[in-house]
Amino acid sequence: MTCTAAGHDTHPLLERVEVVRNDRVAEGVGLLVLRAPRIAATVQPGQFVHVRIAADADFILRRPFSVHRASAGAVEILYQVLGRGTRELSMRAAGDVMDAIGPLGSGWRVPEGTVHALLVAGGLGAAPLGMLAEVLAARGVAVSVAQGAPTAERLVARDLFESVARRVEVATDDGSAGERGFVTVVSERLLAADRPDMVFVCGPEAMARAVAAQAAAAGVACQVSLERLMACGIGACLSCVVTTTSGRKRACVDGPVFDAGEVCWDGTEVPPRH
Amino acid sequence: MTCTAAGHDTHPLLERVEVVRNDRVAEGVGLLVLRAPRIAATVQPGQFVHVRIAADADFILRRPFSVHRASAGAVEILYQVLGRGTRELSMRAAGDVMDAIGPLGSGWRVPEGTVHALLVAGGLGAAPLGMLAEVLAARGVAVSVAQGAPTAERLVARDLFESVARRVEVATDDGSAGERGFVTVVSERLLAADRPDMVFVCGPEAMARAVAAQAAAAGVACQVSLERLMACGIGACLSCVVTTTSGRKRACVDGPVFDAGEVCWDGTEVPPRH
Amino acid sequence: MEQKSRPAISASPGSATVDLSVEIAGLVLRNPVMTASGTFASGREFAGFVDLSRLGALVTKGVSSDPWSGNESPRIAETSSGMLNSIGLQNPGVEAFCERDLAWLAGQDVPVVVNVSGHTVADYAAVVERLERERGVAAYEVNISCPNLDAGGMAFGTACAPAAEVTRAVRAVTKRPVIVKLSPNVTDIAEIARAVEAAGADAVSLINTLLGMAIDARTRRPKLARTVGGLSGPAIKPVALRMVWQVAGAVSIPVIGCGGIMTGEDAVEFLLAGASAVQVGTANFVDPGATVHVIDGIVEYCRISGISSARELIGALDT
Amino acid sequence: MEQKSRPAISASPGSATVDLSVEIAGLVLRNPVMTASGTFASGREFAGFVDLSRLGALVTKGVSSDPWSGNESPRIAETSSGMLNSIGLQNPGVEAFCERDLAWLAGQDVPVVVNVSGHTVADYAAVVERLERERGVAAYEVNISCPNLDAGGMAFGTACAPAAEVTRAVRAVTKRPVIVKLSPNVTDIAEIARAVEAAGADAVSLINTLLGMAIDARTRRPKLARTVGGLSGPAIKPVALRMVWQVAGAVSIPVIGCGGIMTGEDAVEFLLAGASAVQVGTANFVDPGATVHVIDGIVEYCRISGISSARELIGALDT
Numbered sequence A, B: 001m002t003c004t005a006a007g008h009d010t011h012p013l014l015e016r017v018e019v020v021r022n023d024r025v026a027e028g029v030g031l032l033v034l035r036a037p038r039i040a041a042t043v044q045p046g047q048f049v050h051v052r053i054a055a056d057a058d059f060i061l062r063r064p065f066s067v068h069r070a071s072a073g074a075v076e077i078l079y080q081v082l083g084r085g086t087r088e089l090s091m092r093a094a095g096d097v098m099d100a101i102g103p104l105g106s107g108w109r110v111p112e113g114t115v116h117a118l119l120v121a122g123g124l125g126a127a128p129l130g131m132l133a134e135v136l137a138a139r140g141v142a143v144s145v146a147q148g149a150p151t152a153e154r155l156v157a158r159d160l161f162e163s164v165a166r167r168v169e170v171a172t173d174d175g176s177a178g179e180r181g182f183v184t185v186v187s188e189r190l191l192a193a194d195r196p197d198m199v200f201v202c203g204p205e206a207m208a209r210a211v212a213a214q215a216a217a218a219g220v221a222c223q224v225s226l227e228r229l230m231a232c233g234i235g236a237c238l239s240c241v242v243t244t245t246s247g248r249k250r251a252c253v254d255g256p257v258f259d260a261g262e263v264c265w266d267g268t269e270v271p272p273r274h
Numbered sequence C, D: 001m002e003q004k005s006r007p008a009i010s011a012s013p014g015s016a017t018v019d020l021s022v023e024i025a026g027l028v029l030r031n032p033v034m035t036a037s038g039t040f041a042s043g044r045e046f047a048g049f050v051d052l053s054r055l056g057a058l059v060t061k062g063v064s065s066d067p068w069s070g071n072e073s074p075r076i077a078e079t080s081s082g083m084l085n086s087i088g089l090q091n092p093g094v095e096a097f098c099e100r101d102l103a104w105l106a107g108q109d110v111p112v113v114v115n116v117s118g119h120t121v122a123d124y125a126a127v128v129e130r131l132e133r134e135r136g137v138a139a140y141e142v143n144i145s146c147p148n149l150d151a152g153g154m155a156f157g158t159a160c161a162p163a164a165e166v167t168r169a170v171r172a173v174t175k176r177p178v179i180v181k182l183s184p185n186v187t188d189i190a191e192i193a194r195a196v197e198a199a200g201a202d203a204v205s206l207i208n209t210l211l212g213m214a215i216d217a218r219t220r221r222p223k224l225a226r227t228v229g230g231l232s233g234p235a236i237k238p239v240a241l242r243m244v245w246q247v248a249g250a251v252s253i254p255v256i257g258c259g260g261i262m263t264g265e266d267a268v269e270f271l272l273a274g275a276s277a278v279q280v281g282t283a284n285f286v287d288p289g290a291t292v293h294v295i296d297g298i299v300e301y302c303r304i305s306g307i308s309s310a311r312e313l314i315g316a317l318d319t
């Protein structure tokens, strides 16, 4: 298996990034476009940036965000307003400057010879799958997307997925779009229908775990992007460990993307989002 | 002696204030105009407002500022950028909202029958003397002003003083305007020349003390406005005490204006400004 | 128990269904929110901002037998998310306190807890004995963070024996509830709590301030005239929560939590950790209406969470 | 003293006139700025952000004799101007540390201080004995905040006797400088400092983290899987400064100050309080270049103040 999208050979750096645009895209969800030429130049799908949102605030740590898309000179972040950091972030306007470390982490791995990929996104889990979908499509890999959200409005990045995927099927908790219920119903169906070579999952840990089990049962390789609370983001503090079959690994450098098979699902994810 | 400008009969209140204008008036000095109708309606010369500059910052306390001028619906604050709070303040723009407690403290007392007043301002000490000069002039009291600053540009509120005072004499450390040297040289001269009934002083404590001594020597009554670090601003925490001949008094409610004769100059002022 | 405030349904708008009342040492409070000593004076200064009858209880500033003039200025310094103070328990003495403050407080509809200071064991007892002659004292809060002049100046609250001794001395002269306020500057706060419990305390409150220091690099001098002072505010909340949790697990008397509480949610955290009531201190300087905002915040939390009585929250931490 | 870094003039631009070198236990450091254990790993992760040869010294994460897997997640929680951690001293054990980390560090031009952990006195000695076989260790920093499993889990650093015992055990097996890192969770830190000084410590470093706790009101659970953790960051700086000042006045060995240092000015405050060197911890997470920015900030301070040697600042507080 060749790692065509590995982050290990890119060196993270600290970059002064400038807000190009910061738009509300759904209730409590924003899309932030940052001028970040050096990060944009090397970022791979599934990698993230570690952003210092405010300098003189009463909270001190950076906040990690997946790179949703990258273009020449800029990266996009899709973020959900949860607490102090993301609230601050939602108030940033064009021209504001922050600093970001990135690209960080080891992203999605696309084995050579991949023909058909299934992307499963729960809520903001769509964020790190955006760039992946584009890269896969550009390589001629057939992409199916199973996407879930509480309600239709929260099906973020839908245009992106629709434009590059062969098919996108959705589920919402309230039935306002697609199936009523969990995305796992859709992923189960697409796994059977499409017989993909690889499943890429990001979403709440319970959902990722369920999809991983579906993939395992179907005999399909599966990668999951996991979230942990992160202090340093660069592998030094050990705050972000994930228990794996080969011991505790750091989500920030050994992940956030892990082979589903190596993850010991120990229920130590960050508290579920509101 | 009748207290015509006492603050004791006005009740402080918490008011949402809105920035009308925030202009740089000298190197590191700003003039902030705040829409604050309830405070503006009762504020007396020498009183101050206690401003919550930022809510989610790493510093938590309010900052006290004298009311420099008051008009229908608005108060003006003349502030010097010293640290985190005033730096934040300098970044506030029209439309921004803060909250302020005021009017606070007991202001300048103008005895009935006052004919001639000498105002002595050192640096930003000009701030609480602005409104006083206007009120005195409006009552027909002859006003002389002795003003000192490090350099000509820092002679704040000069237009105001020039427009209402009979004469304004200045001293600067570098001689760029008026006398070269300390304002005490000017105040000494004006004390002798004008024979005022009352001296009103605000500035660095060493200077206020020196002027108080000059007034005492000349047999002229003198009031000084003193600064102390303040937590509550309303008389509850005892952080702002001034040692007086009748024990420790609170600068925030018993002052900031004190009769010079009752002050025990104990050298416990806040650290001198840069 | 002398004064018993009506167990009241909170008066917050739209909160008719949440019962906030709690009981501390036989005293039923209309809600669990008290003022923290030294941050609210005797309430007079706050009366324009807060309806005092909304408070669970009002804890006065520290009162000593004779007047104390406190420390030199500067007495405060700001720190990251906190402040240091070295007021030095300035107060006019118990006699003046009774005349000026207690008399005024008698007209307010709020249980009054008098915070007691002393430099010797006899001092504490003397203050309480004087206050026993007054009506309108709901309970005593004994501040054992004061330096013990009989024993070289270490605070009474930093060892079990002196802490217990002060508690016994106060206990001996009153039947009113005795709350002992613990110092956090100790290796094992649970041990001190057990010692004062055994000595007759009806409740403990914690934490008092953490001993700290600030330096002005420019002048190369301490920012406080007294060099060291007490750290309070949000910065200390994690330490306070930990100590409340430890003490609540170590004693069977009620625990009153304090330290960095700014919001209703902060207060709820202390209740979950095992506190039966909370005190709001430094927040009063930031927002003079803080106590009432904390009460309203607890009500809102309960309503969102479908909780009908704040008592359900006490010690309900799911570990 | 095995490794002696050249007493160097700081390499900061335009700073040719400020001598930053300091001496700790016979070790001459090119400047007083070290990394704080556990916040910089063994430096590899920071090499892209910091020229390691600029550092006064690099203090490694805690190393134990056997591998420790640390605590469950979540392991961190943010608090006002601070953070809690309960990493639990996860490390691969001294053997792997020598192979992977020390070997790599040998190629870096920076004095290496190895931070040593243990659950028993024998553990500590075992780690040091193993490290004695390696070159490239400039000093040991003995972390006595670890729970003492022989004595019910209270940390070694919370009483004089066990603190001294660990110090003696390490002292017995090495001639290299021994720095003992003190716990702040004690009534009288000066007493512990004197005990480890008497037991043979060449220097003390302080403070380790303050024991704290955070609660998620919504889930009603502790934010850390382990319930309690260590508080670090700007929130604790006042407590750290006070303890450094107390300890510097109580012992004659050098003191290394730590706790909430984010800027050069913060570092200067610790030097003024009596520290001969400082450690930068949590700041590395906020700004991976923090150590170098602190060094540059000290240089700038000295230049503005007309100070030609950082040593002039040590203990120069004007009280």
Ligand SMILES: Cc1cc2nc3c(=O)[nH]c(=O)nc-3n(C[C@H](O)[C@H](O)[C@H](O)COP(=O)(O)OP(=O)(O)OC[C@H]3O[C@@H](n4cnc5c(N)ncnc54)[C@H](O)[C@@H]3O)c2cc1C
Pocket (backbone or CB within 6 Å): A048, A063, A064, A065, A066, A067, A077, A078, A079, A080, A081, A082, A083, A084, A085, A086, A087, A124, A127, A128, A226, A227, A228, A229, A230, A256, A270, A271, A272, A273, D078, D216
């Ligand atoms: C590698 C990685 C990539 C991420 N990518 C994205 C992304 O693309 N878009 C996005 O919106 N978010 C992403 N996150 C999550 C994001 O970092 C957090 O939502 C953010 O840090 C919250 O900051 P805050 O200050 O707003 O919330 P806080 O005030 O810190 O916390 C508010 C509440 O949110 C909870 N919370 C904190 N962090 C997380 C988290 N990681 N996941 C779930 N709940 C959390 C807290 O426990 C608390 O209940 C990512 C996280 C990681 C580790």
Ligand SMILES: Cc1cc2nc3c(=O)[nH]c(=O)nc-3n(C[C@H](O)[C@H](O)[C@H](O)COP(=O)(O)OP(=O)(O)OC[C@H]3O[C@@H](n4cnc5c(N)ncnc54)[C@H](O)[C@@H]3O)c2cc1C
Pocket (backbone or CB within 6 Å): B048, B063, B064, B065, B066, B067, B077, B078, B079, B080, B081, B082, B083, B084, B085, B086, B087, B124, B127, B128, B226, B227, B228, B229, B230, B256, B270, B271, B272, B273, C078, C216
């Ligand atoms: C009653 C009263 C009225 C005041 N009126 C005015 C006014 O009209 N205009 C104005 O510019 N300032 C006024 N001040 C001073 C003003 O409150 C402080 O300058 C301000 O709080 C500094 O806040 P900061 O966060 O910028 O500085 P900080 O970060 O708090 O401190 C920065 C530096 O300034 C010093 N400092 C802090 N407070 C003072 C102070 N009161 N005086 C001198 N140095 C201080 C600190 O010791 C430190 O060295 C007044 C103060 C009082 C008590």
Ligand SMILES: Cc1cc2nc3c(=O)[nH]c(=O)nc-3n(C[C@H](O)[C@H](O)[C@H](O)COP(=O)(O)O)c2cc1C
Pocket (backbone or CB within 6 Å): B237, C036, C037, C038, C039, C061, C062, C085, C087, C089, C115, C143, C181, C207, C208, C209, C231, C232, C233, C234, C236, C258, C259, C260, C261, C279, C280, C281, C282, C283
């Ligand atoms: C200015 C000030 C004065 C205080 N005075 C007293 C006092 O007289 N007696 C006492 O027991 N505690 C006193 N305290 C401690 C507080 O009551 C409280 O225990 C501490 O500040 C922690 O709570 P907080 O973080 O909410 O302020 C004082 C605190 C401050 C800030």
Ligand SMILES: Cc1cc2nc3c(=O)[nH]c(=O)nc-3n(C[C@H](O)[C@H](O)[C@H](O)COP(=O)(O)O)c2cc1C
Pocket (backbone or CB within 6 Å): A237, D036, D037, D038, D039, D061, D062, D085, D087, D089, D115, D143, D181, D207, D208, D209, D231, D232, D233, D234, D236, D258, D259, D260, D261, D279, D280, D281, D282, D283
């Ligand atoms: C994530 C983390 C891990 C730590 N690990 C260790 C350790 O292994 N050994 C140790 O002695 N101290 C450890 N510490 C304590 C720090 O070295 C330092 O004493 C403390 O964090 C205070 O400094 P700061 O406020 O600059 O972070 C750790 C601190 C943090 C935040």
Ligand code: FES
Pocket (backbone or CB within 6 Å): A229, A230, A231, A232, A233, A234, A235, A236, A237, A238, A239, A240, A241, A250, A251, A252, A253
């Ligand atoms: S966030 Fe520090 S090691 Fe992963």
Ligand code: FES
Pocket (backbone or CB within 6 Å): B229, B230, B231, B232, B233, B234, B235, B236, B237, B238, B239, B240, B241, B250, B251, B252, B253
């Ligand atoms: S500032 Fe609190 S009493 Fe004056």
